[in-house]
Amino acid sequence: GGSDSGSEGGGDDGKLTLGFSQVGAESGWRTANTESIKASAAAAGIELKFSDAQGKQENQISDIRGFITQKVDVIAFSPVVTSGWDAVLKEAKDADIPVILTDRAVDSTDTSLYESFIGSDFKVEGQKAGEWLAKEYEGKTGDVNIVELQGTTGSAPAIDRQTGFADAIKANPNLKIAKSQTGDFKRADGKTVMETFLQSVPKIDVLYAHNDDMGLGAIEAIEAAGKVPGKDIKIITVDAVKDGMTALAAGKINFIVECSPLLGDQLMETAKKVKAGEAVEKRILTKEGTFTPEQAKAELPNRKY
Ligand code: GYE
Secondary structure, eight states: OOOOOOSSSSSSTTTOEEEEEEEOOSEEEEHHHHHHHHHHHHHHHEEEEEEEEOOHHHHHHHHHHHHHHHHOEEEEEEOSSSOHHHHHHHHHTTTTTEEEESSSSSOOOOOGGGGEEEEOOOOHHHHHHHHHHHHTTOOOOOOEEEEEEEETTOOOOHHHHHHHHHHHHTTOTTTTEEEEEETTHHHHHHHHHHHHHHHHHOOOOEEEEEESSHHHHHOOOOOOOOOOOOTTBEEEEEEEOHHHHHHHHTTTTTTTOOOOOOOHHHHHHHHHHHHHTTOOOEEEEEOOOOOOHHHHHHHHHGGGO
């Protein structure tokens, strides 16, 4: 952690200073999100104090405390997990520094602790994944063994993508989740956890991975086990970053639910409004769709991230 700042924030040059604490660099999605935030800040003429928490909540808490000490105008962060934020959010509030949640939610019941939450509806994403699967096996009665690679334990996207998916398949008793374990949203972990799934579940029909990277790691494990990803094992992932879309177009993934990392422009716009004392929406939802292999082929040439 630690932001690379010299001068005090909220200086007298009239420039808005935004302190941003990022989760880390765990996935392609995260890299694209970081680039979006940096590019949008530069374009908006906002002075960005960016820090990378390397996946640790304690680093994010000290980043936020640092931003308070530096008296930045606005604080934004993508909370690695949902719980445990009340105290530091209260400190920001007491210092009169507005906070914007970006990408991931917190479970604080006092919603006056932040101005707005900008990001996707992860539950809907999980539902879209489950609905595709239910449709895929419509009218079939045999058991379908699903393995699930969860995102970071305790993070909003892992919690909601799991719940949304489970809700969408629960009316189909033959769709069974055989194993569900975290792969921390990382490619390497997706691979090692998939290896253990392949050893412990005799017949895996479907893999549902909470992000593209874990799915891509799992594909390596599946191929190493002599199976054909996308055929022997159907694969559903979330994100739709370039590497995921490439595997989808190649038929190694069967369906991707989109989650857009391009939150930078909305964040800068919201930060400016908050600073100016204008009203902002408490919840700003990201628009996103889904992709089949055919749609991925068409979209890939234009994909920026
Ligand atoms: O899906 C995953 C990343 O919070 C929406 O975090 C984000 C998730 C994204 O590591 O790839």
